[in-house]
Amino acid sequence: MSKRELHLGAILSGVGTTQNAWLDPDLPGDASVSIDWYIENARLAEAAKFDLVFIVDSPFITPDTAPHFLNRLEPLTLLSAVAVSTSRIGLAGTLTTSFWEPYNVARQFASLDLISKGRAAWNVVTTGLEGAARNYGREEHFDHALRYARAKEFVAVVQGLWDSYEDDAFPRDKAAGVFLDKTKQHVLNHKGEFFTVAGPLNIQRSPQGQPVIFQAGDSDAGRDLGAHIAEGTYTIAENFEDARAYYQDLKQRAAALGRNPDHIVVLPGLIPVLADTDEEARAIEEQENGKLDFTKALVQLGRPFNYHDFTQYDPDAAFPDVGHITLNSYKGHAEKIVRAARAENLTLRETAWRFATRRNPFVGTAETVANEIEHWFTNGACDGFNFRVTRPGDFARFIREVVPILQERGLFRTEYAHDTLRGHLGLPFPENRYAQPIHAIAAE
Incomplete structure (x- = not known):
């Protein structure tokens, strides 16, 4: 295995985020609300040693919205069920900072992290659709710049709450009658521009310390937020050049803030078209585009x-x-x-x-698609990919034909080396902010 490892996620998007995907004869018409469908595909991804499954979300629809958006399960509820039906794969869920409160979000993701034994990730979004505001008692959406500033403070509060307990705060010593070491419970007492939160959070840390923070945003404000908070980003790139420009820009922004750019995993979306020949795959792509x-x-x-x-x-x-x-x-x-x-x-x-009908760079035989994946990965355009799972045949064929090629080339794991999502992604364990001085003294 090469020192730098390709990462793969699976976006489980039910009946599809385009208008026609749900027509696939092998796709259940109720996939977006079928926990059995999600568990089945999460297990397929886990068997293929994927890093994580990814659940997208937004709180606003219209009658013309794509089928998956019209009728789908809430991400945290869904992932809690998937957590107890899998054992190693990471679980990333989307939740907006614009219409929730930090304490609720901290508690929900901390719970998922414990249920999954350290496999949770929060995909931080600010909600792009203005109509969502009216579902949460607001006449107008927050201004674009304001909601990104709000999101930055929101995440800081959540991460502060996740440090309410040091890792060894609960001795649970029945002989001594000591359940909690009170010196290792910490009050946040946050008072900021947008939030006032006392704390502490009423749940312990997980085996990975804190859930992983994902983020998606391509505007200047979105990239700036990602550079500050993200440990993983999901992005959409039409071609290699666009992907590499985004990758380099985000990593440079992170480095300018004093962060290690290797601690942000960049995963563009992947929707490959596979066939026995490159010509056949392109014909399939043209046929699908012609149905639009x-x-x-x-x-x-x-x-x-x-x-x-x-x-x-x-x-x-x-x-x-x-x-x-x-x-x-x-x-x-x-x-x-x-x-x-x-x-x-x-x-x-x-x-x-x-x-x-954007031209897809990942079209062809399994080897052609694997070559393109390797090209992006080894030439500074990504750290891996998020495969959008809708058509059952496409996902199964990718796992059956492309993943083994990536493994044979030493790009992708053949077995899990870790139990937590942070371990899969090569991210450091976040030391509890209150315990750090003690650890430093002990090290000296």
Whole structure:
């Protein structure tokens, strides 16, 4: 095994985050709300020695939203069930900082971390869709810059609460009648710009110390937040050049903050198309793209713009000026669309197809796909990938044909070497902030 190890995650997205994926004849129509489907696929990923399974989430839908978003299980409830049905694979769940309170989030993820014996991760998001605000008693969403500032403090409070108990705070000495060493319980007493939280949290630390922090955000504010807090990031990259630019930018931002850039694991999304020949795989890709409906492509295009209605414009005119509505939704993705449309002088129709049918670099035989994965990994574009699991045949074939090639090349593990998600990802154990001075004295 090479010193640097490829990491693989599996995004379990049920009936799919595109409009047509649910039509796959091998996919149960209720996959997004079937705990059996999630457990089955988590076990498949675990048998293949994947690092983690990943559950995405957002708290707002419309009638035109993609099938998986319309009807799906809540991530923490789902992952608690998966935790007791697996033993080694990591469990990453999405939860927004915009509409929750730090104490609740700290307690929920600490619970999942204990239930799973140290395999939990929190995917920190700020919620891009403005309509979500009305589901949480607000007329308007937090401003983009404000919600990222709020998220940074939110995570700091949660991590502070996770340190409420030192690792050996509970002797549970029945002979002496001592359950808790009170000197090892710590009150946070946080008073900040957005939150006032006393603490302590009423749950001990797990075998990995604290849950891993994931983050996804491509805007400047999103990347800055990732550089500050993330131990893993999920990103979407159209091609190798974009992936490498993001990878280098994020790592440089982290290093500028005094962080070790190797302690942020960057995982772009992966949706490979596999076949017996490269030509057959490209034909399958073209066939799938040909099934897309233009109206649905417009809906998909509108989501990063807070489900902006693009049907109101002439599809064969220049891409409309909608820059003013990118500021408070999925800002990074929306601005990427605007930049591409302007740079390439695209019409609205061309823009919709451009982002609904992007050319996939991971198309071909198992060896072709493995070669491309290795190329990205060894040339500074990623630390691994998150495979989006919907079509059962695609995931099974990837595990059966591509993973063994990566293992034979010494890129990917053949067995788990650790029991915790931090161990899988090569991340350091976070020392309890209150115990550090004591450990330093002992070391001297």
